[in-house]
Amino acid sequence: MSVSNHSFVRSAMIAPAPAPSSQKGANAWIRKNLLATPKDVVLTILALTLLAWCVPHLVNWLFVQAVWTGPDRTFCATTVQGGVQPEGWSGACWAFVSAKYDQFIFGRYPLADRWRPTIVGILFVLLLVPMLIPSVPRKGLNAILLFIVFPIVAFWLLHGGLGLEIVDTPLWGGLMVTLILSFVGIAVSLPCGILLALGRRSTMPVIRMLSVAFIEIIRGVPLITVLFMASVMLPLFLPTGWTVDKLLRALIGVSIFTSAYMAEVIRGGLQAIPKGQSEGADSLGLGYWQKTRLIILPQAIKLVIPSIVNTFIGTFKDTSLVTIIGMFDLLGIVKLNFSDANWATAVTPMTGLIFAGFVFWLFCFGMSRYSGFMERHLDTGYRR
Known part of the structure; x- marks a missing residue:
C-alpha cells in the first residue's frame, strides 16, 4: 500500500497552549517574587509586619486626624493651655x-499679576505635551516654539515691560x-x-x-x-x-x-x-x-x-x-x-x-x- 509523501507534513501550526494555572495570576506572582526561597519568606514577613505597624499610623496622622481647614494655628495646635493634649488631637496641618x-x-x-505666570504655565504645558508624544507631527516647529519663542514670551510676561508692569x-x-x-x-x-x-x-x-x-x-x-x-x-x-x-x-x-x-x-x-x-x-x-x-x-x-x-x-x-x-x-x-x-x-x-x-x-x-x-x-x- 502506497503512502503519500505529504501524509505526515503539518499544514498549519498548532495554536499555543495556555500557561499552566500555577504559572499565572496573583498566586504565581507571589510565589515567584515573595516566597521563592526561605530567605524571601522571612524578608516578606518582616516587610509586611513593618508595613502593618507603620501604615495605620501614617494614614491616621496624614488624613484621619489631619486638620484640613482653618484660619490660623489654633486649629493645628497640638497642646492647649497647661500642656494637656485635647481630645481629638490633630495630625497633619x-x-x-x-x-x-x-x-x-x-x-x-504680586497677587494682581499672578495671571501672568498662570498663562506661562498653560503655554508651557501646551507646547511640552506635543513635544513628548512621538506620534505628534511637526517636531521641528514644536521645538522652535518651545525652546526659542516660548522663553522670550515667558520672560516678557513674567518680568514685564512693553505695557506690562515690571x-x-x-x-x-x-x-x-x-x-x-x-x-x-x-x-x-x-x-x-x-x-x-x-x-x-x-x-x-x-x-x-x-x-x-x-x-x-x-x-x-x-x-x-x-x-x-x-x-x-x-x-x-x-x-x-x-x-x-x-x-x-x-x-x-x-x-x-x-x-x-x-x-x-x-x-x-x-x-x-x-x-x-x-x-x-x-x-x-x-x-x-x-x-x-x-x-x-x-x-x-x-x-x-x-x-x-x-x-x-x-x-x-x-x-x-x-x-x-x-x-x-x-x-x-x-x-x-x-x-x-x-x-x-x-x-x-x-x-x-x-x-x-x-x-x-x-x-x-x-x-x-x-x-x-x-x-x-x-x-x-x-x-x-
Missing part, C-alpha cells in the same frame, strides 16, 4: 498648606522658580553636554584640553560652590556699576554644572558605539558632522536615556540649593513660611516638608515613567 498654597506656587509675585525677579519664588531653573538647566545642558562630550573625544588638542578642563573643574566642586561663585564672585569681574540679575546668575550656575555631568553621560554613550559604525559612515563618504548627527549621536543617546533622565531628575531636585544665594524656590518658600507666627505649631514644619517632598516626587516620578516609555518606544534594550 493641611490648613497651613491651603492658606499658603499661592505662595508655594508663585512666591511673593515685576523684579527677587519677588519670584515657589514652584515657579523651581520649574524655571530646571527647564533652563535641562534645555541648556543637553546640547552643551553633547558639544563637550564631542570636544573631549576630539583629535584637536586645544579643543580636547579645554573640554576636559571645563568638565573636570566643574564636576570637582559642589553645586553650592558654583552658585556661590556665580552670585558673589561674578560681580567682582564686571565693570563698576554693572550688575547681573540674581536669577540669571542661578540659571548660569545650574546650566554649566549640569552640562559638565551631561557631557560625561553622553561620552559614555559615544564610547559604547562600535567602531564599525563610524567606519561604515566613512565608507559612505559622510563628513564628520553628518556622521555624528545621523549615525553616531542617535545611537549613543538612545543607549544612555536612563542616565540622561537621571541627570534631569538630579537637576530638578538640586534647584533647592538656590536658597544659598537668597532665592526662594518651592522648598525655600515653604521653609520661609515656617516663621509665620500665625501658623507656628509643632506639626506645621513636618506638614510643609511633606507637601514639598510630594511635589518634588511627583515631577521626578513623571520624568522616570516617561523615560521608561521612551526606552520601550525606541527599543533601547528594554526587557519585560
Whole structure:
C-alpha cells in the first residue's frame, strides 16, 4: 500500500497552549517574587509586619486626624493651655498648606499679576505635551516654539515691560522658580553636554584640553560652590556699576554644572558605539558632522536615556540649593513660611516638608515613567 509523501507534513501550526494555572495570576506572582526561597519568606514577613505597624499610623496622622481647614494655628495646635493634649488631637496641618498654597506656587509675585505666570504655565504645558508624544507631527516647529519663542514670551510676561508692569525677579519664588531653573538647566545642558562630550573625544588638542578642563573643574566642586561663585564672585569681574540679575546668575550656575555631568553621560554613550559604525559612515563618504548627527549621536543617546533622565531628575531636585544665594524656590518658600507666627505649631514644619517632598516626587516620578516609555518606544534594550 502506497503512502503519500505529504501524509505526515503539518499544514498549519498548532495554536499555543495556555500557561499552566500555577504559572499565572496573583498566586504565581507571589510565589515567584515573595516566597521563592526561605530567605524571601522571612524578608516578606518582616516587610509586611513593618508595613502593618507603620501604615495605620501614617494614614491616621496624614488624613484621619489631619486638620484640613482653618484660619490660623489654633486649629493645628497640638497642646492647649497647661500642656494637656485635647481630645481629638490633630495630625497633619493641611490648613497651613491651603492658606499658603499661592505662595508655594508663585512666591511673593504680586497677587494682581499672578495671571501672568498662570498663562506661562498653560503655554508651557501646551507646547511640552506635543513635544513628548512621538506620534505628534511637526517636531521641528514644536521645538522652535518651545525652546526659542516660548522663553522670550515667558520672560516678557513674567518680568514685564512693553505695557506690562515690571515685576523684579527677587519677588519670584515657589514652584515657579523651581520649574524655571530646571527647564533652563535641562534645555541648556543637553546640547552643551553633547558639544563637550564631542570636544573631549576630539583629535584637536586645544579643543580636547579645554573640554576636559571645563568638565573636570566643574564636576570637582559642589553645586553650592558654583552658585556661590556665580552670585558673589561674578560681580567682582564686571565693570563698576554693572550688575547681573540674581536669577540669571542661578540659571548660569545650574546650566554649566549640569552640562559638565551631561557631557560625561553622553561620552559614555559615544564610547559604547562600535567602531564599525563610524567606519561604515566613512565608507559612505559622510563628513564628520553628518556622521555624528545621523549615525553616531542617535545611537549613543538612545543607549544612555536612563542616565540622561537621571541627570534631569538630579537637576530638578538640586534647584533647592538656590536658597544659598537668597532665592526662594518651592522648598525655600515653604521653609520661609515656617516663621509665620500665625501658623507656628509643632506639626506645621513636618506638614510643609511633606507637601514639598510630594511635589518634588511627583515631577521626578513623571520624568522616570516617561523615560521608561521612551526606552520601550525606541527599543533601547528594554526587557519585560
